[in-house]
Amino acid sequence: MSERFGSFIKTLRSRLIALYRPPFWVDRARRYCYIWAVSVSLLAVVSLMPLTLMVLYVYDSSQEAIYKENVLRILRLTSNTRRTVTSFLEQRLNALRFTAHVESYSYLEQNDHLAGVLRNLKYGFGSIVDLGLINAAGVQVAYAGPFDLKGKDYGGQEWFEKTLEESAYISDIFLGYRGVPHQIVAVKSTNEQGEAFVLRASLDMESLSEILHSLELSERSVSFIINREGIVQTPSRRYGNPLEKVCCIPVPEYAEHTQIFEAKGEQGQPLMVGYAYIANSPFILLLVKEKSEIMQNWYGLRKNLIIFFSGSFVVIFLVFYVIPTYIIQSLYEAEQTHARAIQRLEETARLASLGRLAAGVAHEINNPLAIINEKAGLVKDLIIFKEEYKHDKKLERLIDSVLESVERCGAITKQLLGFARHTEVSVSTVPVRKIIRDVLSFLEKEASYRNITLNLEIPDDLPPLVTDRGKVQQIFLNLINNAFQAVGDGGRIDIVGRRVDGGKIAVRVSDNGCGISDENLQKIFEPFFSTKKDSGGTGLGLSITYGLVQRLGGQIAAESELGKGTTFTVTLPVETKEVRDEGLTCG
Amino acid sequence: MRVLLVDDESQFVEALAERLQLRGFETLVANDGLAALDLLEKDRVRLVVLDLRMPEMDGLEVLRRIKEKWPTTQVIIATGHGDEEDRRKCLELGAFAFLSKPVNIKELSHLLKEAWSEAS
Numbered sequence: 078m079s080e081r082f083g084s085f086i087k088t089l090r091s092r093l094i095a096l097y098r099p100p101f102w103v104d105r106a107r108r109y110c111y112i113w114a115v116s117v118s119l120l121a122v123v124s125l126m127p128l129t130l131m132v133l134y135v136y137d138s139s140q141e142a143i144y145k146e147n148v149l150r151i152l153r154l155t156s157n158t159r160r161t162v163t164s165f166l167e168q169r170l171n172a173l174r175f176t177a178h179v180e181s182y183s184y185l186e187q188n189d190h191l192a193g194v195l196r197n198l199k200y201g202f203g204s205i206v207d208l209g210l211i212n213a214a215g216v217q218v219a220y221a222g223p224f225d226l227k228g229k230d231y232g233g234q235e236w237f238e239k240t241l242e243e244s245a246y247i248s249d250i251f252l253g254y255r256g257v258p259h260q261i262v263a264v265k266s267t268n269e270q271g272e273a274f275v276l277r278a279s280l281d282m283e284s285l286s287e288i289l290h291s292l293e294l295s296e297r298s299v300s301f302i303i304n305r306e307g308i309v310q311t312p313s314r315r316y317g318n319p320l321e322k323v324c325c326i327p328v329p330e331y332a333e334h335t336q337i338f339e340a341k342g343e344q345g346q347p348l349m350v351g352y353a354y355i356a357n358s359p360f361i362l363l364l365v366k367e368k369s370e371i372m373q374n375w376y377g378l379r380k381n382l383i384i385f386f387s388g389s390f391v392v393i394f395l396v397f398y399v400i401p402t403y404i405i406q407s408l409y410e411a412e413q414t415h416a417r418a419i420q421r422l423e424e425t426a427r428l429a430s431l432g433r434l435a436a437g438v439a440h441e442i443n444n445p446l447a448i449i450n451e452k453a454g455l456v457k458d459l460i461i462f463k464e465e466y467k468h469d470k471k472l473e474r475l476i477d478s479v480l481e482s483v484e485r486c487g488a489i490t491k492q493l494l495g496f497a498r499h500t501e502v503s504v505s506t507v508p509v510r511k512i513i514r515d516v517l518s519f520l521e522k523e524a525s526y527r528n529i530t531l532n533l534e535i536p537d538d539l540p541p542l543v544t545d546r547g548k549v550q551q552i553f554l555n556l557i558n559n560a561f562q563a564v565g566d567g568g569r570i571d572i573v574g575r576r577v578d579g580g581k582i583a584v585r586v587s588d589n590g591c592g593i594s595d596e597n598l599q600k601i602f603e604p605f606f607s608t609k610k611d612s613g614g615t616g617l618g619l620s621i622t623y624g625l626v627q628r629l630g631g632q633i634a635a636e637s638e639l640g641k642g643t644t645f646t647v648t649l650p651v652e653t654k655e656v657r658d659e660g661l662t663c664g
Numbered sequence: 665m666r667v668l669l670v671d672d673e674s675q676f677v678e679a680l681a682e683r684l685q686l687r688g689f690e691t692l693v694a695n696d697g698l699a700a701l702d703l704l705e706k707d708r709v710r711l712v713v714l715d716l717r718m719p720e721m722d723g724l725e726v727l728r729r730i731k732e733k734w735p736t737t738q739v740i741i742a743t744g745h746g747d748e749e750d751r752r753k754c755l756e757l758g759a760f761a762f763l764s765k766p767v768n769i770k771e772l773s774h775l776l777k778e779a780w781s782e783a784s
Contacts, residue, residue, distance in 0.1 A: 443744030450766035451679035
């Protein structure tokens with residue numbers, strides 16, 4: 078059970094995270110995820126725990142209060158009803174007692190006298206059906222009523238014996254000689270000769286039923302009477318017909334006072350049963366209510382409680398979800414921005430020191446180079462101008478090759494100086510074709526070794542860029558270098574420039590190399606992302622390129638298809654307005 | 665055509681002087697800026713080839729003084745340290761041309777001839 082619950086919680090958690098995870102929920106920000114999870118859960122627990130406890134307490138105590146109140150009400154109603162039923166029976170018994178005491182046996186022995194007494198009793202008390210006088214032997218010597226029961230012998234019958242024994246008797250309901258359900262009350266008395274006789278009256282059942290009916294109980298409640306054997310005495314609606322065994326409810330144990338117990342109904346619905354034994358009679362009064370009806374008020378209260386609880390739960394949780402998420406997201410973004418700025422600064426500083434190094438080397442080499450140039454030039458001059466050296470063609474060839482080499486070195490140092498200059502910020506007019514040619518001149522040797530076709534298409538009417546020359550140079554150097562690494566020997570690289578709307582030019586550098594997968598394509602501008610780590614890629618080239626393009630106010634986009642090649646498109650404004658940037662001018 | 669060559673690298677400047685002589689120039693050599701200015705005081709020279717990085721007095725300062733005193737004297741800068749910034753400054757101060765070392769002798773002699781016609 079607990080295992081299943083655990084796995085359920087786990088699934089729920091991952092589902093929730095997948096659904097509502099905050100924007101910083103990525104591997105790089107584990108620390109933030111942790112802080113977020115802790116603060117959200119802590120806030121939620123701290124705020125929701127008291128609410129939950131309070132609601133549980135209110136739930137429990139109000140349920141109990143309502144239950145107790147209902148128990149009390151049932152007990153009171155049962156008690157009152159018992160009093161009514163008891164006094165109803167007592168009245169009739171006392172009336173009989175009075176009659177047996179006041180009237181003489183010989184007077185009652187005559188049927189018409191007895192009929193007179195019956196009339197008076199009916200008039201005074203009602204609900205008495207007939208009246209019989211039985212002598213000590215059990216023979217009914219006189220009878221007044223709708224049945225013909227005169228001369229019937231009750232000797233040996235239980236009620237008769239008990240009446241003689243206890244001098245008064247109240248029966249439960251039975252059919253008797255008449256075959257109609259009725260109840261009798263009987264009293265014992267003695268005649269002038271000292272012989273015992275019994276005066277007996279039978280009661281109709283309507284009166285008792287009416288008393289119970291007058292309680293005006295609701296549809297699902299009923300009050301009825303059973304005898305001590307559990308036989309239903311008055312109509313009970315659904316708990317058994319009169320003179321049959323009571324259904325569902327057990328016969329309660331004897332108790333002097335009114336009691337209450339719980340039972341289950343026919344369909345298993347919980348019932349609350351109040352009961353009371355009626356003194357001096359075989360009757361037990363039952364008051365049965367369905368618990369669902371009793372707790373009706375409670376259900377309403379419970380509904381409100383649940384609505385209140387779930388409403389506040391959701392609101393509190395949302396608030397304590399949104400606030401930390403917002404704060405931590407801001408923190409995360411601030412740190413990201415900071416990290417990016419630092420990284421940019423570092424890149425700039427790195428480039429600047431690289432640039433200074435390159436410039437220093439170029440400068441230092443230029444001087445000795447100049448000396449070599451002049452000395453070799455002088456030798457050549459001597460060969461040309463002096464007659465005595467003129468015949469030495471071999472010497473001339475040697476000197477020519479020295480001079481050529483010096484010229485090449487000079488070209489290299491010049492390029493190095495030009496290249497290094499991009500670390501400084503300066504805006505100048507830059508013809509696109511020239512700058513790309515400069516870049517290509519670095520790579521021409523490699524292109525010819527590897528038989529790579531370079532196709533440069535820059536239209537003549539393309540306006541020159543007014544921008545930072547060094548940065549543009551670096552951008553194209555990086556992109557073309559990348560293309561060189563992507564194509565195999567004998568590959569092809571196209572560099573196509575064109576004018577686009579909004580005072581911009583776009584240059585497309587495309588290769589027919591290995592291509593980049595969609596997954597990697599999304600990450601290529603991220604710093605330190607490289608697929609060439611093995612072959613010495615730093616993963617900085619494209620991110621520096623990206624940064625440079627951004628700084629010049631341009632855009633860079635990459636498209637690629639695996640196996641077909643990659644195209645980078647750089648769009649730059651013809652005139653760069655914003656070149657200064659924080660920490661940039663220090664280079 | 666007399667040319668004053670100013671450079672602290674004597675190896676360089678001597679070879680250059682000889683080459684220019686072979687091409688029909690008359691040359692004077694100074695190894696620093698002060699010496700160059702002294703020479704110019706004594707002897708009127710209309711063409712100067714000047715290095716920028718030198719001890720004692722920097723080439724830019726020498727250029728400024730020359731242009732102050734003898735505005736018609738033409739100065740060609742030949743430096744191994746020059747960048748765009750230096751080029752701009754030199755041309756502003758009135759240098760005739762700005763060359764990066766190693767210099768091409770043909771280009772230099774051509775420029776000197778042009779400067780000569782400008783100076784006279």
